[in-house]
Amino acid sequence: MPSERFLSIQEMLTGQRLCHSESHTDSVLAALNQQRSDGILCDVTLIAEEQKFHAHKAVLAACSDYFRAMFSLCMVESGADEVNLHGVTSLGLKQALEFAYTGQILLEPGVIQDVLAAGSHLQLLELLSLCSHYLIQLAVRWLEHSCHYQYMDELLQYIRFGLMDVDTLHTVALSHPLVQASETATALVNEALEYHQSIYAQPVWQTRRTKPRFQSDTLYIIGGKKREVCKVKELRYFNPVDQENALIAAIANWSELAPMPVGRSHHCVAVMGDFLFVAGGEVEHASGRTCAVRTACRYDPRSNSWAEIAPMKNCREHFVLGAMDEYLYAAGGRNELRQVLPTVERYCPKKNKWTFVQSFDRSLSCHAGYVADGLLWISEQVEARRLSQQVSYDEKAVESKRRRRDQRWCGKGRKVGKH
Numbered sequence: 001m002p003s004e005r006f007l008s009i010q011e012m013l014t015g016q017r018l019c020h021s022e023s024h025t026d027s028v029l030a031a032l033n034q035q036r037s038d039g040i041l042c043d044v045t046l047i048a049e050e051q052k053f054h055a056h057k058a059v060l061a062a063c064s065d066y067f068r069a070m071f072s073l074c075m076v077e078s079g080a081d082e083v084n085l086h087g088v089t090s091l092g093l094k095q096a097l098e099f100a101y102t103g104q105i106l107l108e109p110g111v112i113q114d115v116l117a118a119g120s121h122l123q124l125l126e127l128l129s130l131c132s133h134y135l136i137q138l139a140v141r142w143l144e145h146s147c148h149y150q151y152m153d154e155l156l157q158y159i160r161f162g163l164m165d166v167d168t169l170h171t172v173a174l175s176h177p178l179v180q181a182s183e184t185a186t187a188l189v190n191e192a193l194e195y196h197q198s199i200y201a202q203p204v205w206q207t208r209r210t211k212p213r214f215q216s217d218t219l220y221i222i223g224g225k226k227r228e229v230c231k232v233k234e235l236r237y238f239n240p241v242d243q244e245n246a247l248i249a250a251i252a253n254w255s256e257l258a259p260m261p262v263g264r265s266h267h268c269v270a271v272m273g274d275f276l277f278v279a280g281g282e283v284e285h286a287s288g289r290t291c292a293v294r295t296a297c298r299y300d301p302r303s304n305s306w307a308e309i310a311p312m313k314n315c316r317e318h319f320v321l322g323a324m325d326e327y328l329y330a331a332g333g334r335n336e337l338r339q340v341l342p343t344v345e346r347y348c349p350k351k352n353k354w355t356f357v358q359s360f361d362r363s364l365s366c367h368a369g370y371v372a373d374g375l376l377w378i379s380e381q382v383e384a385r386r387l388s389q390q391v392s393y394d395e396k397a398v399e400s401k402r403r404r405r406d407q408r409w410c411g412k413g414r415k416v417g418k419h
Contacts, residue, residue: 029101029102029103030102032056032059032101033101033102035056036054036055036056036097036101039054041056042054042055042056043056043057043081044056044057044060044071044080044081044082044083045081045082045083046082046083046085046093046097047082047083047084047085048084048085048088048089048090048092048093049089049090050090051090051093051094052082053093053094053097055097057071059100059101060100063100063124063126064100064122064123064124065123065257065258065304065305066121066122066123066256066257066258066304067122069256069257069258069259070083070256077256085121085122086255087117087121087239087255088114088117088118088121088122089114089117089118091111091114092111092114092115092116092117092118092119093118095111095114095115095118096115096118096119096122096124096127099124099126099127099130100124105127105130107130107131107134109138112131112134112135115127115131116128116131119131120212123258123303123304125303129165129168132164132168133168136168139155139159140176140178143155143178144178149178152178152182152184152185153182153184153185156182156184156185156188157184157188159188159209160208160209160210160211160212160213161188161189161191161192161209162191162192162195162196162207162209162210163209163210163211163212163302164192165196166193166196169189169192169193169196188209191209192209192210195210198350199307200309200349200350200351200352201349201350202273202275202300202349203272203273203274203275203298203349204272204273204326204349204350205273206273206274211274212302216239217239218237218238218239218301219237219238219239220235220236220237220269220276221234221235221236221237221254222234222235222236222260222267222269222276222278222299223235223260223263223264223265223267223278223281224265225265231262231263231264231265231282231283231284231290232263232265233259233260233261233262233263234256234259234260235256235257235258235259235260235299236254236255236256236257237254237255237257238254238255239255257299257301257304258299258304258305258306260278260297260299260306261297261306261308262283262295263283263284264278264280264281264282264283264293265281265282266280266281266282266292266317266318267279267280267281267282267317268280268281268316268319268320268321268330269321270321270322270323270328271323272323272326272328272349274301275298275299275300275301276298276299276301277296277297277298277299277309277321277323277328277347278296278297278298278299279295279296279312279316279321279328279330279347280292280293280294280295280296280312280315280316280317280319280321280330280333281293281316281317282317283295291315291336292315292316292317292333292334292335292336293311293315293317293336294311294312294313294314294315294316295308295311295312296308296309296310296311296312296347297309309347309349309352310347310352310353310354311354312330312345312347312354313343313345313354313355313356314330314333314335314341314343314345315335315336316330316332316333316334316335316341317333317334318332318333318334318365318366318367319331319332319333319334319341319364319365319367320332320333320364320367320368320369320376320378321369322369322370322371322376323371324371324374324375324376325374326348326349326350327346327347327348327349328346328347328349329344329345329346329347329357329376330344330345330346330347330354331344331360331364331367331369331376331378332344332360332363332364332365332367332378333364333365334365339363340363340364340365341363341364341365342359342360342361342362342363342364343356343359343360344356344357344358344359344360345357364378367379
């Protein structure tokens, strides 16, 4: 039934009225869910553990950044009729799809682990929030049952308060009498709230309570160039744990994640506190012109989201970026005028600020670098020749060491992080 309300003066004067049906949204979603159940008018089939599930790409993309990136960024999966999902169980996927189409889910101890894994992998944030509330309620009920209060402080140490959203911390953790009565709980909740408030400092404030329980080595590729696209935004990852089934068939499947805010190439990537940092590089403007930029951003694999950070002092491409001692160092490269730079600048996450530090004694571009033994090591191109020196950089001194002559130049490093 349409909702009734009094006409406003504007509506009476113009004869126009915005009408609203309270049942329309629910009826459309119910019809889509029925189509899914009947297997009609669906345009994709998801496969988990050899079990198939019909779905609509539009519905999946509306609920999940994971699927939106998969179906809208010209990926192989965007035109596929069937998509194999690794890293989720068939039970977890079934429950996740039920939630996506109905907004409801029946949680119980026997399915919560599968649902959590599916919600995390597919980036269904609303589902993850419901799972968090459910687990908190289970823990509280257990404490209240037979008065297990003596175990409370010990149990609280295993709760990832830093992974809860602020609303959950306020409405659940701070409002429950058991939590309010515990000094340990109050301290842990306050620690988590301070962590959330200090958005930029999170990479250097990481603890066990801010990291997911399951992490494995993961290889990421970010941005670059393609034949059909000058600068790409893509973020893809390869996780061997997720690929066990694929590797049996000798197929390595790179999964899609949330894209960068802006496509870029010749940029640099560094890892700090399990966050990915992307800085500089070359960006294509609306005019079609490309040039080096100073912008930088940060990727959080826990929420599959990007955040802009402070821009560098210099525009840079073909440079080196390394993480040392809770700082990022950007060294050398070329600026927007194609001038080769000797400058080095340092990023402080706590202040979200770049500052110039000791420069090199010469300009550097198209060099490779890595961090080891507390130093940033640079394989240096000198006077447009092949690699002839390796430079170790620290904040107080620049030290050069003679190295072999090599047949490589303009090299790039590969970054391995956590996911």
